[in-house]
Amino acid sequence: MRSLDRMFEQSSRTLAQRTSRRSLLGALGQLLTGAALLPLLPLARGGRAEAATAQPDVNNPQSCDYWRYCAIDGFLCACCGGSTTSCPPGTVPSPITWIGTCHNPADDRHYMVSYNDCCGKTSCGHCDCNRNEREKPTYRPSRNNDLNWCLANGDDSNYHCSVSVILGVVPPGS
Amino acid sequence: MRSLDRMFEQSSRTLAQRTSRRSLLGALGQLLTGAALLPLLPLARGGRAEAATAQPDVNNPQSCDYWRYCAIDGFLCACCGGSTTSCPPGTVPSPITWIGTCHNPADDRHYMVSYNDCCGKTSCGHCDCNRNEREKPTYRPSRNNDLNWCLANGDDSNYHCSVSVILGVVPPGS
Amino acid sequence: MRASALMFTALVYLVAGVPVRAAPPPLQAEQLSVQKLPPPNPHWIYVFDEAFFNEIDARIHLFDGDTYQRLGQIDAGFSPGVNLSPDGATTVVATTYFSRGSRGTRTDVVEFTDNRTLRVTHEIVLPAKRAETVPSLFNVAYSADGHFVYAAYITPAASFGVLDPEHGTVLGEIDTAGCQLVIPSGPNRVSSLCESGRLLTVTLDAQGHEAGRAMSAQFFDTDHDPVFAQGIKSASGYLFVSFLGEVHEVDLSDVQPRFAAPWSLVSPAERGVWRPGGVQLGALQRALGRLYVPMHKGGEGSHKEGGSEIWVFDAGSHRRLARWPVAPLGLAPIVAVQVSQDEAPVLFAATSAADVAVLDARSGRLRHVEKHLGQTPWMMLN
């Protein structure tokens, strides 16, 4: 089962936390070393952005309906002093995490999302969100949101809330 | 302010926990040494027991309306595995406590009640009860229910729930 | 109260044994005590409350399914694993504490509570590797003879600790790379669920060290229809239910697990429409041979939704015997079920609204709803 996408998941999970876009590009570059760089055209389906406007919660970072939260089971950091991609002040991001694949209705693309936990304070207790699209049981950890992903943070391993960091787009048909 | 009733409160608060009826009698006897033992006839007003039956919660130990809970601010041990006078299994009674004076509609008498906290487990969280008849601020500790009365229990000083132990009757007019 | 009144108090008290006029005697002075538990009965249930909104304060409520009384509480720390000893005399809690409540020095520990007194009798400190995940029977577990306790570790690398509960020691740690959790069988075997859809079974020697290991055949498909990482105890092992409702019966009575042919909770028409879901998603009454599963209508990703109905199956014939919708009973969706193993069995159903319902396990008749038995009661043990 150690396929390339698993490798990608594993490496991006440990990278997402402190990786700038620039260095993620570098990591992707390494991953692609030796592969032909064939351009690929994403399909433009369109017409979903309007539908999303009619369902505003799909674009509201403080709503569990927000498109990129499709595999969060926990408290939304955007309701706890953080944002979709930032941990609340005084908390510590988890260096390891799980991965989701979510559909963005605004551009009709699927994105790979890293869900990091923010750690070191007790439960935020606000905006409890339980979505599990493509979520798998704990024995498949890279796709599991039941694990306390703060668990490797040592003394700062208490779970506070979860963020969702876009890693990249998933091409249609994958 | 060190009047006799204060002394009574202080001593009964430290006694109530492990004192049998027999030894409480002894303590009262000591308190009364030198006083003439004049018999006193309690007034029989009657007629309130029926009224109480029409308001069953006044006689329900799992209801905050229960007559003897007139100065409990906390969780009722009777809802937590204990009873009106017993701490839940595995908890530790507080040796110090506060005192209330409650009216029992069944016999129309006022009783002096010792409210002990049960300690060493986290909040029972059930049957939250907040009654404050004749309750006084914390600077008058013997009549205060805001203090965690488990506080002198050392490592077992976490607050779990509160009980109400009858110490004796208060004569009418007092 | 004036000082003079106090003397009246004492005097009335002292003469209380002598009735005067028609007045009833005053109530006697009482003695404070600590409640003793009554003898256990088969309808006792240990309700685990994760307290997800205040997660450092998880606890277990001991509840009586006959009297509907709360009998007591066992505190359980942060994101714990919880189980009972085979004789029911001990509750084992594997948990984590921080020296400053939610932060500071981390201590992972296994605590043993005497179920007669609800006091912790002793503990075993673990390496800071304990699996912190949703409740299951497999986060911490006893061997069948009670001589070993197994604690699942996830860092996220997977392994488990072997503990000696009697002497309070850690005997060792066994690596289970790619396989997780502790599924006990017999006196000395531990199986783990593998990412590959197999079971790894490690056999221990008398010192709790690895004596051998075996990997089973693949019995489910992790990608397309994974089984829940929660088991339903059967006579010879566990049933594992998949997201789509396949039932995998695993017999763990021998060194190599045996897998019965899977059967389905749903008809072909229901498949992918009705699904099992929740946290503790099944209970088996072993004498009656009845399996209870909370079921809901939902799509992919709905596997944590509670059941809008409880479906009842004959575990032998796999026939569905009943559907018990819970909304008509005033219940929110069911996130956990457990059943007593006596001759007059009761079914316990915990809801997403934190209530616990007590039902007749034969008829489904609702006997009682205990409101708010904690914040998030996600598993029940008996």
Added chain:
Amino acid sequence: MRASALMFTALVYLVAGVPVRAAPPPLQAEQLSVQKLPPPNPHWIYVFDEAFFNEIDARIHLFDGDTYQRLGQIDAGFSPGVNLSPDGATTVVATTYFSRGSRGTRTDVVEFTDNRTLRVTHEIVLPAKRAETVPSLFNVAYSADGHFVYAAYITPAASFGVLDPEHGTVLGEIDTAGCQLVIPSGPNRVSSLCESGRLLTVTLDAQGHEAGRAMSAQFFDTDHDPVFAQGIKSASGYLFVSFLGEVHEVDLSDVQPRFAAPWSLVSPAERGVWRPGGVQLGALQRALGRLYVPMHKGGEGSHKEGGSEIWVFDAGSHRRLARWPVAPLGLAPIVAVQVSQDEAPVLFAATSAADVAVLDARSGRLRHVEKHLGQTPWMMLN
């Protein structure tokens, strides 16, 4: 996702800067960070949640009364005392931890949190004597110059600890027999409320040791109309409100406290009918000279009931300016109030349903209701 698909992913990502057809460019990969707090504003409020149903998990929510956003959280342990430093830069929490969550070795400690980062910077371990009682401004407090921190001790014998927050040390303990809590004034004075209805004031030397003490005249009657053990900060000291609604203004700007003639929140007809109540039962807007008090109708023993109305007084003339009933605003009774001290002040009102309302402090107009800001928000600081 197949392995080949991954390459597509990466490739799409890499060419994302080059639009092809009319499709919008894909969203860029993002970076995880830790949020920095914006600059403080006068409408920030520190909402203390006792979390009474999970009392080892108390916390403070930092909330913005302009944007209605939660800005962050400070954890606060079991039954803590909480206060802010005079410059607002530090939150001080005096609390208790047990090595096993709810039991085990007890540690009393004062923790200092940098309000710019919401990280604990340092702590001072106390003797295990800390006052564990309902929140007030007087469980833990700073001297006016910030050089001392005072921690109230109750065992139930009363004393207090003098701490050096800069060097993280306990300087000493001062006995206050019969008098409780730490009411700070000036750089080196601590007053305590006495069972006798007086104020004990201890003056400290530069080392934090007692240099002198003075007992005031009696200013209230403990038995017949006690003042709440909670104060309302004024320009020169505190207002203390009695159960029956008398306002005792105490000027602490000199060594000996000065007591103004008490005045009443209620008319003779209202006395004993309308009462102040709750936990934090008043707030004073010092520039406007307006006093806000939650009031309810009730009898003896109702002093912890929240206000069905907020009454607004001119603090100079003692005239009642307004009554603001809260039920029409959809609010449960008010258990705590606080007001901002800027020129466009907002009034914060915490309810018994754990909501926090934001009102215009001049008009009473409701601006916002923040639902469920914790379990039991009983005090607010700014």
